[in-house]
Amino acid sequence: MLLLAAPALVTGCRLLDTDAVTPVPQLLAVLPWLTVPAALAALLAAAADRRGLCLLAAVVLAATAWASLPYPPRTTDPPGRPLARVKVIASNVEVGLGTDALTGIVRREHPQLVFVSECDRACGQTLTTAFAAELPHHATVGADGSAGSVLLSAYPLADRATIPATMGMPGATADIAGVPVRLQLAHPMPPLAHQVPLWTRELGRIADTAARQTGPTVVAGDFNASQDHAAFRAVLDTGRLRDAARTAGAGRTPTWPLKGPLPPIVQIDHVLVSDAFHVRSVRFADVAGSDHRAVIATLDLRTPP
Numbered sequence: 181m182l183l184l185a186a187p188a189l190v191t192g193c194r195l196l197d198t199d200a201v202t203p204v205p206q207l208l209a210v211l212p213w214l215t216v217p218a219a220l221a222a223l224l225a226a227a228a229d230r231r232g233l234c235l236l237a238a239v240v241l242a243a244t245a246w247a248s249l250p251y252p253p254r255t256t257d258p259p260g261r262p263l264a265r266v267k268v269i270a271s272n273v274e275v276g277l278g279t280d281a282l283t284g285i286v287r288r289e290h291p292q293l294v295f296v297s298e299c300d301r302a303c304g305q306t307l308t309t310a311f312a313a314e315l316p317h318h319a320t321v322g323a324d325g326s327a328g329s330v331l332l333s334a335y336p337l338a339d340r341a342t343i344p345a346t347m348g349m350p351g352a353t354a355d356i357a358g359v360p361v362r363l364q365l366a367h368p369m370p371p372l373a374h375q376v377p378l379w380t381r382e383l384g385r386i387a388d389t390a391a392r393q394t395g396p397t398v399v400a401g402d403f404n405a406s407q408d409h410a411a412f413r414a415v416l417d418t419g420r421l422r423d424a425a426r427t428a429g430a431g432r433t434p435t436w437p438l439k440g441p442l443p444p445i446v447q448i449d450h451v452l453v454s455d456a457f458h459v460r461s462v463r464f465a466d467v468a469g470s471d472h473r474a475v476i477a478t479l480d481l482r483t484p485p
Contacts, residue, residue, distance in 0.1 A: 183217040183218070183220055183221035183224070184217070184218060184221045184236065184237055184240050186207055186214055186217060187214040187215070187217055187218040187221075187240050187241070187244045188240045189204065189207075190204055190207045190208055190211060190214055190244075191211070191214070191240065191243045191244045191247050193208070194208060194211060194247045194408055195243070195247065197410050197413070198410050199371075199376070199380065199409055199410045199411055201376060202371075202373040202376055203373070205371040205376050205379070205409065206371060206372075206373070208406070208408045208409050209405075209406055209408070209409075209445075209446045209448070210445055210446060211244070211247060211248055211406075211408045212248035212432070213445065214244050214248075215241060215244050215245050215248060218237060218240050218241040218244050218245075219241055221233075221237040221240070221241075222234060222237035222238050222241050225237050247408070250429075250431060250432045251407060251423075251426045251431030251432065252429075253426065253427055253428060253429035253431075259482070260456075260482035260483035260484060261482060261483050262458070262480045262481070262482055263356070263357040263359060263480075263481045263482060263483055264356050264357040264480070264481045265460075265478070265479070265480055266292050266293060266356065266457075266478075266479045266480070266481055267289060267290065267291040267292055267293070267476070267477070267478050267479070268291060268292070268293045268294075268295070268398060268400060268424075268451050268475075268476070268477045268478075268479060269282075269285065269286065269289060269291045269293070269294045269295070269474055269475070269476050269477075270294075270295040270297075270400035270401050270402075270449055270450070270451050270474065270475045270477075271285070271294070271295070271296055271297070271449075271467055271470070271472065271474035271475075272296075272297040272298050272367070272401070272402040272449060272470060272471075272472035273296060273297070273298055273299055273303060273467060273469070273470050273472075274298050274469065274470040274471050274472065275298050275300055275325050275326050276298070276299060276300040276302055276303035276328075277469035277470055278467040278468065278469040278470030278472075279299070279302070279303040279306050279307065279469075280468075280469065281466075281467045281468035281469055281470065282294075282296065282307070282467055282470075282474065283306065283307065283310055285465050285467065285474060285476075286307075286310075286311060286315075289476060290314070291315075291334075291476070292315075292333070292334040292335065292356075293331070293332070293333055293334070293335075293354070293363065293398065293400075294307075294311075294315060294330075294331070294332040294333075295329075295331055295363075295365045295366075295400040295401050296329060296330045296331070296332070296365075297326075297329050297347070297348075297365065297367040297401050297402045298325075298326045298328065298329070298347070298367070298402075299328045299329055299330045300323070300324050300325055300326075300328045301322055301323070301324060301328060303328065303330070304320055304322060304328060304330045307330060307332060308320075308330065308332070311332060314334060315332035315333060315334050316334075317332070317333040317334070317335060317336055317337045317354075318330055318331060318332050318333065318337070319331045319333075319337055319340045319342075319350040319351065319352040319363075319365075320348075320350060321342055321348025321349070321350050323348055326347055327346070327347045327348055328348055329347065329348030329349065329350055329365050329367060329401075330350070331350050331351070331352065331363060331365050333352070333354050333363070335354040335355050335356050335361075336354070336355045337352040337353065337354055337363075338352065338353050338355070339352060339353040340352045343364070343382075343385050343386060343389055344385065345367070345368060345369070345382045345385065346368075346369050346378065346382070347367045347368070347369065348365070348367065349364070349365050349366060349367055349368075349382075349386070349401075350365050351363055351364040351365065351389070356396075356481055357481065359395070359396060359456075359481060360395055360396075361395070361396040361397065361398065361456075361481065362393045362395065362396070362397045362398070363397075363398050363399075363400075364386070364389060364390070364397070364398070364399045364400075365399075365400065365401045366386050366399055366400065366401035366402070366403050366415075366450075366452075367401050367402050367403075367404075368382035368383050368385075368386065368403065368404055368405070369382055369404065370404040371404065371405070371409075379404065379405075379411070380411050383403070383405060383411040383412060383414070383415060384411070384414070386399065386403075386415050387414050387415040387418040387419060388418070389419075390415060390418060390419025390420075390421055390452075391418040391419050393419065393420075393454070395454075395456070396454050396456035396457065396481060397419065397420075397421065397452075397453070397454040397456075398451065398452070398453055398454075398457070398479075399415070399419065399421060399451075399452040400450065400451040400452065400475070400477075401449070401450075402448060402449050402472060403415070403448055403449070403450050404448055405448055406446050406447055406448055407423065407426065407431060407447070415452065416452065419452070419454075420454055420455065421452040421453060421454055422452065422453060422454075422455075423450050423451070423452055424450070424451040424452065424453055424457075424459045424462050424475075424477040424479070425447065425450065425451070425462045425475065425477075427459040427462075428459050428461060428462040428477075430462050430464075431447070432447065433447055433464055434446050434447050434473075435447050435448060435449040435464060435472055435473040435475065436448050436449065436471060436472050436473070437471045437472075438466060438467070438470060438471045438472060438473055439471045440471075444473060448472075449472055449473065449474070449475050450475065451475050451477040453477075453479060456481060456482055456484070457479040457480065457481055457482070458479065458480040458482060459477065459478075459479055460478040460479060460480060461477070461478045462475065462476070462477045462478075463475075463476045464476065
């Protein structure tokens with residue numbers, strides 16, 4: 181039955197830990213929603229008294245539902261004593277359209293680190309000027325449209341470096357309470373049908389960069405990937421990182437798309453942290469003008485064990 185094709189294919193790839201090829205990466209973004217056609221197929225097979233097909237549909241439905249369960253929170257605290265409270269905001273402002281709304285969120289939240297994707301030149305100028313006192317340090321990829329990005333910091337920055345990519349992915353090392361913390365903005369290309377290899381390659385570069393870090397690390401931004409994508413999980417595994425939202429029990433809270441007749445369906449905006457950080461809370465905020473919600477994570481940097 182055609183209704184079972186997509187749930188069976190996508191759930192199988194999820195369980196085999198592969199993103200495969202189009203249309204699997206695109207459908208993995210909506211994995212929980214694939215329980216709908218699987219359930220419909222089971223009901224139709226039962227109504228037609230086709231027992232074999234009904235059993236198959238039940239198996240596919242159970243597997244898809246199991247793969248779609250909310251990620252359990254991680255409750256184990258990292259060792260060491262708290263050194264500094266750090267609030268992080270990660271926001272895609274959709275080619276600068278959400279700049280004014282993000283400015284209001286930053287004024288309200290008083291973060292120490294802000295990772296801004298799709299921040300064009302005007303957006304970068306607005307944010308660095310508006311927060312010249314509170315967030316005077318920044319690493320920027322100045323570009324038009326979606327290629328621009330800026331990382332704002334209350335802490336001094338050194339060792340600025342940019343991951344080669346289609347869209348801007350600046351990084352730097354911040355001095356937080358005397359501890360060097362590596363910061364990296366993530367914004368790989370989305371997995372559109374014609375650019376899945378590019379998406380995989382750019383996520384791989386983020387994973388490679390994270391793997392080279394031995395100290396405290398924060399990687400944040402619009403990853404254009406959910407935790408159902410193998411390429412995203414490779415970033416977590418290779419870089420000793422964990423998703424702050426998942427740690428806080430919000431790993432299935434959707435962040436995109438904010439615009440349109442339907443509510444957001446998938447979480448592709450993330451704040452990833454190394455074990456040097458204790459995740460106190462994660463919240464999400466709508467950003468007027470943008471099609472992404474912002475992620476707001478409150479973290480404690482701890483001393484080494």
